[in-house]
Amino acid sequence: MDPFVEIRNLTVDFAQGDRSIRALHGIDLSVGRGEALGLVGESGSGKSVTWLAALGLLPGKARIAGSVMLDGQQLLHAPRRVLDGIRGRKVAMIFQDPSSSLNPVLRIGRQITEALGLHRGLKGAVATAEARRLLDRVGIANAPRRLNDYSHELSGGMNQRAMIAMALAGEPDLLIADEPTTALDATVQAQILTLLQDIRRDSGMSMVLISHDLGVVAENVDRVCVMYAGRLVEEAPSGRVFDRPRHPYTRGLLAALPVLEGPRRRLVAIPGTVPEPWNLPRGCAFAPRCAEAEESCHRTMPPQVSIDLNERVQCFHARYHVDPVHPAPDAVPASVPHVAASGHAVAVIAQ
Secondary structure (H helix, E strand, O other): OOEEEEEEEEEEEEEEOOEEEEEEEEEEEEEEOOOEEEEEOOOOOOHHHHHHHHOOOOOOOEEEEEEEEEOOEEOOOOOHHHHHHHEOOOEEEEOOOHHHOOOOOOOHHHHHHHHHHHHHOOOHHHHHHHHHHHHHHOOOOOHHHHOOOOHHHOOHHHHHHHHHHHHHOOOOOEEEEEOOOOOOOHHHHHHHHHHHHHHHHHHOOEEEEEEOOHHHHHHHOOEEEEEEOOEEEEEEEHHHHHHOOOOHHHHHHHHOOOOOOOOOOOOOOOOOOOOOOOOOOOOOOOHHHOOOOOHHHHHOOOOEEEEEOOEEEEOOOHHHHOOOOOOOOOOOOOOOOOOOOOOOOOOOOOO
């Protein structure tokens, strides 16, 4: 697939006093034109930092290195005027809490028309008409009246739809949705995800869906990247990740999901927590929580293994998971539940 975004060897260090703390360790990933990419992992894995760094949105104390190519243009350390012309116009981002992104003292219509003026040069009645059309597009009923509402007069789901409308104002080629449904109930969550899929289908834009909820990702992306402790530990087409996970961390996340069909069972939690970036173990960061870890895992960082052009994994035990039906005798894969393809009502892994 023709890549629209290519991130290569992206590292992020944060200065803290007289020391430097590394948050990202050489991230390599890409997003194709019209592709939906899922980025999953527990809180602290580096999902949001990856894209904030790519768009130059991290604070000044962050030191960023590597390469971020967007449609053939280098973004890393690009001048402010270049980034201003890209943010909102070529790339738009929506967040999990619209109440922290919407201005509480400006009407919804004013905020959307400002975005239309900034990114497309629309003013006056033309901008108002387009704002109304955008609210209609994202499913907000009685759009003319809602243009005059403040964010506190709308429900959480309606505020998220208004945020999506603002993101679409610049007609972006790439939409980054950072935990867009976390604060919503299951019914509204399903509606928002369906809306995002409809918009992607109609516009042909690319999308990055950042989430800790594997059920959300399973149904809504073409390809999945699993992150842990600032590293990309597994990447594969969506169906492959959920049917044949190769990394123990991915297997653990799947085992923590409830089964929607068949007998009830106790959920299997991953022991421990994600290590802090300033206190990473010497070898594989997941080794202290991994039931398959051996002595070498605690001493040495495993290499990244490319299975084929679309699949890679960073694990010494990746070879054990190539064939889940006939595993190696010294490696017994954990039980992995099937992720139902029809429901959004899945457990949310602790964030």
